[in-house]
Amino acid sequence: MDDHTDQTRKPRADAVRNRERVLEAAKLVFSAGGSEASLEAVAKRAGVGIGTLYRHFPMREALFEAVYRREVEQLGELAEQLKNEKDPIEALRRWLHSGVAFVATKKGMMAALALAVQSGSELHAFSFERLTKAIGSLLDRAVAAGEMRADINPEDLLRAFFGMCYVHDQPGWQATALRLLDVFVDGLRVQPPGKAKARSSKMAKPATKRKR
Amino acid sequence: MDDHTDQTRKPRADAVRNRERVLEAAKLVFSAGGSEASLEAVAKRAGVGIGTLYRHFPMREALFEAVYRREVEQLGELAEQLKNEKDPIEALRRWLHSGVAFVATKKGMMAALALAVQSGSELHAFSFERLTKAIGSLLDRAVAAGEMRADINPEDLLRAFFGMCYVHDQPGWQATALRLLDVFVDGLRVQPPGKAKARSSKMAKPATKRKR
DNA sequence: CGAAGATACGGAGGCACCCTCCGCTTAACA
DNA sequence: TGTTAAGCGGAGGGTGCCTCCGTATCTTCG
Structure with a gap:
């Protein structure tokens, strides 16, 4: 060495x-x-x-890898910073929200990336590990604080995040992704029987326009 | 005409x-x-x-469109059938789960499809409408029964579904997707303050292996 | 049924891009 | 400064995309 x-x-x-x-x-x-x-x-x-x-x-893929690697790094570092947040669940949600904003600037990258990751390359291992670790620390904190159910692992959460970010086709996709993530976080939360729906007040706006 | x-x-x-x-x-x-x-x-x-x-x-895209159109039709029809289910939330969940199984057989199709949809083509309009209508009926039933929060519209749910299905890279992705969808459905559920965490018993298996 | 006309078929060919290969250039080391 | 290995560039062979048009086939109508 x-x-x-x-x-x-x-x-x-x-x-x-x-x-x-x-x-x-x-x-x-x-x-x-x-x-x-x-x-x-x-x-x-x-x-x-x-x-x-x-x-x-x-290979074409190698280029994607290298470019994407940096972006992943940034997301990871963001998580580090958010660990100083007081409310652990809020920190997690902030990370997810920031992730949406981050992805938003990538546009076409995402499609390329999805294909690259699909191929089960080493890029996957790297980014998955990096982000899993990041998200895991946020998650653990929340679980340790007794605010979050313990049966979802970091990998799952990461997948869900990417999934919800992936669908970006229409102008308003960001707002949608944020809303979906909020719902998901609500699903993760351990609800004290007494104030079951109290936290819902956090979702200020109702859904945009109930179609059909 | x-x-x-x-x-x-x-x-x-x-x-x-x-x-x-x-x-x-x-x-x-x-x-x-x-x-x-x-x-x-x-x-x-x-x-x-x-x-x-x-x-x-x-155009290459046109071929994807045509092939995919059929698949969408099938998913739509499945929703029709599930409307006969008694428990509305269970029906919704069944649809989502069936959707995962359905997607599972498509493998490479999904990637191609994602790119096609991205281009904001008419395919998007079609499939989105078809599936939104399908999922919407299931959703409405659950909301009308007072079992589900009313601030999530069909479009949102559809996006979430596709998002969670999208991440299929490793062998076990299906189980993961199912689990994620369960969490999401739990998030959608209106919890009666008394038995806040009662429904969680439905998630028989805990997460596979809590890494790190 | 058979001719006329519309419609569809097939694949050659032009083009863009992928990737390799090798003679020339240039930086590192002594 | 000379030696040498690492790196550079772009020509070129190969593949797939898509267009175009002469030929074949189907429908229609007398």
Whole structure:
């Protein structure tokens, strides 16, 4: 685990720089154009040859991975901060809500990502672990405080979160996702028999417009 | 709206037959290989020329649409049947659970579908309406019976359902989805202050294994 | 039934993108 | 500064997407 025991050259400066450029370009291109965007477009935007792109990211999937990895990191860090929140359930809900806002800026990324994750790659392992740990800590706190049922594990919650965020097709999807998450959190809450429906007052607005 | 007022020829028999063949082939191919599968493979499997495929379904998306439309129909019909169930909430839950099983057989289809729906096509309008109506009737019954909170509309519930079904990557995803849906339904339930946590006995199994 | 006309079929071909491969360039190390 | 390995770029072979049009087949009408 030393730094220079097995004669490893220092990585070339231009290689590092190019890798960074490609990542940045990919983030922009995928954000805008979705997973459809051609890798050649990414290379062009990054100002590197297509060959360079492929050396750094041998498969299309690898590029998604790298781009997405950063985003996941950010979500994880957010959870860390929220652990300072007083009310544990509120902290959890805040995280979920923030997650929605975060996802909202990703647009096309999500579709690409979904496909990438589907393939059962290592990306899945990484992000799942990172986020599970994050959400798990929030969850544990709430359970320990006796405010939340203990039969749902972090993985489940994470899945539910992603699921609800996934459906973003119409303009108002964010509000919907937030509402759905609130309901879910209500379902998780341990209701003291006495004030069973008290917390519902937190959901200020009723559903938008009861169709049909 | 008559049948033969504006001189419409009867559609050619071979055209109808070929369309059917392509649909069947597409269903199989997409089910197996996911959205990656080439349309030329579909054409070959259907035993028609690539040109024929493209005339019937001008865009890749159109093919997904047509295939998916049937599946949606089936889900809708299932809801009709479940309206005869006694317990309205149980009926709703049964529908959701059946939905999971249904989705489970689709495998790769879901990814393709997600992309198609994303594009805000007419498919979305159709399936959303069909399923919303189906789920809405189940929901209304439960609300009318005073067993369910009234501030969640059918659209929301549908989104939640799809969201939870979407995350299918690992072997055990079905069990997870079912559990998540149960939690969600619990969240929807109006809890009589007296027996607040009584219904939780319905969730026989605890979460599989509380990781970390 | 047979001719006429509409309609559909098939697959060649143009295009875009994927990915590989290799001669040239450039940074790291001595 | 010279040596050497790592990295760069983009030409090029391959595949799949989609269009276009000459040919085949079905419907209709006399």
